[in-house]
Amino acid sequence: xxxxxxxxxxxxxxxxxxxxxxxxxxxxxxxxxxxxxxxxxxxxxxxxxxxxxxxxxxxxxxxxxxxxxxxxxxxxxxxxxxxxxxxxxxxxxxxxxxxxxxxxxxxxxxxxxxxxxxxxxxxxxxxxxxxxxxxxxxxxxxxxxxxxxxxxxxxxxxxxxxxxxxxxxxxxxxxxxxxxxxxxxxxxxxxxxxxxxxxxxxxxxxxxxxxxxxxxxxxxxxxxxxxxxxxxxxxxxxxxxxxxxxxxxxxxxxxxxxxxxxxxxxxxxxxxxxxxxxxxxxxxxxxxxxxxxxxxxxxxxxxxx
Amino acid sequence: xxxxxxxxxxxxxxxxxxxxxxxxxxxxxxxxxxxxxxxxxxxxxxxxxxxxxxxxxxxxxxxxxxxxxxxxxxxxxxxxxxxxxxxxxxxxxxxxxxxxxxxxxxxxxxxxxxxxxxxxxxxxxxxxxxxxxxxxxxxxxxxxxxxxxxxxxxxxxxxxxxxxxxxxxxxxxxxxxxxxxxxxxxxxxxxxxxxxxxxxxxxxxx
Amino acid sequence: xxxxxxxxxxxxxxxxxxxxxxxxxxxxxxxxxxxxxxxxxxxxxxxxxxxxxxxxxxxxxxxxxxxxxxxxxxxxxxxxxxxxxxxxxxxxxxxxxxxxxxxxxxxxxxxxxxxxxxxxxxxxxxxxxxxxxxxxxxxxxxxxxxxxxxxxxxxxxxxxxxxxxxxxxxxxxxxxxxxxxxxxxxxxxxxxxxxxxxxxxxxxxxxxxxxxxxxxxxxxxxxxxxxxxxx
Numbered sequence: 001x002x003x004x005x006x007x008x009x010x011x012x013x014x015x016x017x018x019x020x021x022x023x024x025x026x027x028x029x030x031x032x033x034x035x036x037x038x039x040x041x042x043x044x045x046x047x048x049x050x051x052x053x054x055x056x057x058x059x060x061x062x063x064x065x066x067x068x069x070x071x072x073x074x075x076x077x078x079x080x081x082x083x084x085x086x087x088x089x090x091x092x093x094x095x096x097x098x099x100x101x102x103x104x105x106x107x108x109x110x111x112x113x114x115x116x117x118x119x120x121x122x123x124x125x126x127x128x129x130x131x132x133x134x135x136x137x138x139x140x141x142x143x144x145x146x147x148x149x150x151x152x153x154x155x156x157x158x159x160x161x162x163x164x165x166x167x168x169x170x171x172x173x174x175x176x177x178x179x180x181x182x183x184x185x186x187x188x189x190x191x192x193x194x195x196x197x198x199x200x201x202x203x204x205x206x207x208x209x210x211x212x213x214x215x216x217x218x219x220x221x222x223x224x225x226x227x228x229x230x231x232x233x234x235x236x237x238x239x240x241x242x243x244x245x246x247x248x249x250x251x252x253x254x255x256x257x258x259x260x261x262x263x264x265x266x267x268x269x270x271x272x273x274x275x276x277x278x279x280x281x282x283x284x285x286x287x288x289x290x291x292x293x294x295x296x297x298x299x300x301x302x303x304x305x
Numbered sequence: 306x307x308x309x310x311x312x313x314x315x316x317x318x319x320x321x322x323x324x325x326x327x328x329x330x331x332x333x334x335x336x337x338x339x340x341x342x343x344x345x346x347x348x349x350x351x352x353x354x355x356x357x358x359x360x361x362x363x364x365x366x367x368x369x370x371x372x373x374x375x376x377x378x379x380x381x382x383x384x385x386x387x388x389x390x391x392x393x394x395x396x397x398x399x400x401x402x403x404x405x406x407x408x409x410x411x412x413x414x415x416x417x418x419x420x421x422x423x424x425x426x427x428x429x430x431x432x433x434x435x436x437x438x439x440x441x442x443x444x445x446x447x448x449x450x451x452x453x454x455x456x457x458x459x460x461x462x463x464x465x466x467x468x469x470x471x472x473x474x475x476x477x478x479x480x481x482x483x484x485x486x487x488x489x490x491x492x493x494x495x496x497x498x499x500x501x502x503x504x505x506x507x508x509x510x511x
Numbered sequence: 512x513x514x515x516x517x518x519x520x521x522x523x524x525x526x527x528x529x530x531x532x533x534x535x536x537x538x539x540x541x542x543x544x545x546x547x548x549x550x551x552x553x554x555x556x557x558x559x560x561x562x563x564x565x566x567x568x569x570x571x572x573x574x575x576x577x578x579x580x581x582x583x584x585x586x587x588x589x590x591x592x593x594x595x596x597x598x599x600x601x602x603x604x605x606x607x608x609x610x611x612x613x614x615x616x617x618x619x620x621x622x623x624x625x626x627x628x629x630x631x632x633x634x635x636x637x638x639x640x641x642x643x644x645x646x647x648x649x650x651x652x653x654x655x656x657x658x659x660x661x662x663x664x665x666x667x668x669x670x671x672x673x674x675x676x677x678x679x680x681x682x683x684x685x686x687x688x689x690x691x692x693x694x695x696x697x698x699x700x701x702x703x704x705x706x707x708x709x710x711x712x713x714x715x716x717x718x719x720x721x722x723x724x725x726x727x728x729x730x731x732x733x734x735x736x737x738x739x740x741x742x
Contacts, residue, residue, distance in 0.1 A: 489720030
């Protein structure tokens with residue numbers, strides 16, 4: 001090898017060596033100089049969390065939630081994806097007791113499908129709930145489900161669908177990330193702890209009374225207080241709407257009387273269907289998702305009304 | 306993760322169509338758009354990428370037990386850079402015109418997401434033989450992807466394929482096809498076609 | 512005036528006429544992947560601009576002083592070993608390795624620095640930084656600068672640090688413009704009825720094609736600017 005080649009190879013190797021050493025020194029120094037004191041519990045909690053980064057806990061990602069638990073004392077059972085197992089792990093890391101954490105699932109507080117909504121007019125604006133919510137006259141009830149599907153668009157797990165104009169949750173697919181609850185502009189979806197597989201809910205958000213409700217909806221709650229009287233206070237009316245006290249509810253409470261007394265069919269079971277319901281529809285072939293099946297008169301397109 | 310996973314042959318076949326790196330995983334989009342205005346540049350690029358991917362996979366697989374976890378990505382990248390330098394010099398020496406046409410896209414193979422992804426996912430955990438067959442399969446898949454886009458762009462844009470005339474002289478060359486917008490539109494439509502075909506196949510199967 | 516004209520031409524060229532994404536096809540992966548919401552896209556654009564300027568500075572320094580044929584450092588070393596020789600040491604074989612090394616290390620350094628001193632900024636675009644290490648756009652910036660140092664016919668035409676930095680920053684700004692525009696369009700597309708096979712990457716690429724067509728309208732602007740500034 002002549003001198004030029006030798007020198008080239010030597011200088012090349014030397015340059016790479018100098019570069020590597022310099023960078024290691026700089027990065028090593030930076031690692032110490034820019035060291036941010038990180039509580040080791042944050043890393044441990046981060047490992048325990050499922051890393052789905054779904055935002056269901058209310059924080060931007062699993063990392064944020066871990067930091068919030070250690071620095072701000074956030075509740076340890078907020079992770080819907082990990083559920084009670086994760087809550088137990090986190091509790092162990094933080095050295096606290098884990099309470100009885102039931103998974104939270106969304107409940108749509110409206111029971112009116114298109115035929116039961118009165119006062120509907122043709123809406124030709126942007127087909128989203130957020131936009132339709134801003135103008136008057138789309139439907140009679142100003143509190144209830146509009147049916148344009150903002151919740152469906154927010155859900156990344158295909159767990160909520162609009163069936164005949166009403167949002168319905170598929171509890172088999174739902175993981176409880178609460179994206180639908182946050183997307184709803186009328187805030188009629190709330191997250192409720194599901195201590196059992198079937199939960200009784202109040203499927204109405206209408207805060208008006210009596211005739212005002214009947215004028216706009218066939219199944220809306222009129223605030224008659226029958227449920228409160230029959231259950232001796234388990235339902236408690238506020239703003240003409242019953243609120244169910246889930247904390248003091250026994251798992252096997254019989255709602256038969258309350259269901260019979262409610263004149264408007266506003267009390268609804270959600271969650272896993274009961275044995276009777278399954279038996280009733282056992283011989284039906286049900287489609288997976290029921291789509292609205294009417295078309296406009298203008299052309300053959302399906303109207304996402 | 307199971308220690309075996311797909312066998313070497315399965316990985317090889319998977320890489321070609323089912324897990325096609327371009328259409329299925331959307332990796333390596335930059336060269337797919339940049340060099341596909343003719344079949345010859347596309348095939349040259351595919352060949353260069355194949356060379357780099359196979360060599361990098363083999364070396365990574367040989368080093369897999371001595372690498373510290375936090376140095377992994379850096380070592381992959383440096384290995385890939387070395388082989389890309391070799392490939393670039395080779396092209397400049399023996400295929401000078403082609404190297405001028407490919408321009409800066411040969412060194413950009415270093416940051417081709419596909420290669421780093423295969424090193425990370427497969428080569429750093431599997432034996433040399435498996436890594437080798439995985440690399441060959443994925444390279445063939447990538448070549449297929451590039452060739453499909455280049456075929457459309459070259460035929461419509463210059464009426465030739467592999468620089469042999471296939472359309473009559475009277476064909477008004479679709480200039481847009483050899484320009485950047487044509488690349489985006491072709492890839493977008495081919496991707497749509499691929500997804501549609503796959504959806505139909507899955508609907509028929511179920 | 513000639514100097515200002517050349518700076519303006521480099522800047523407008525990198526940002527608009529030869530836009531990194533829409534003309535040179537670099538940085539497509541983040542362009543398709545991160546452009547779903549305008550805030551995230553803008554954050555990504557800022558992060559890329561930031562990193563590309565640092566990478567351009569370091570790569571220009573190394574190329575100019577060490578690896579190009581006849582570079583000061585190698586000439587000095589050669590002068591010590593074999594004084595009086597006219598031959599030049601050419602280390603440009605190391606270029607790609609040095610660039611990628613420099614990019615990876617500087618991204619790591621920037622991430623640590625941001626985390627310590629600007630936690631708000633770190634939260635805003637910290638997650639993008641590891642993604643940017645393998646971003647074609649950064650390496651492409653370095654390669655173009657290399658081309659204008661080693662690939663020019665005379666030393667007078669070599670790009671100094673000033674032109675290299677202007678090129679890099681403008682390229683980053685052009686990337687930011689393109690990705691933010693794409694994010695705005697995609698937010699609107701969310702409300703539209705996109706055919707199922709085209710959902711996601713397909714429609715993004717088609718929209719990018721139309722954007723590329725629009726940006727082709729900038730061709731010839733450099734000639735007009737040149738005529739205007741060098742009147």
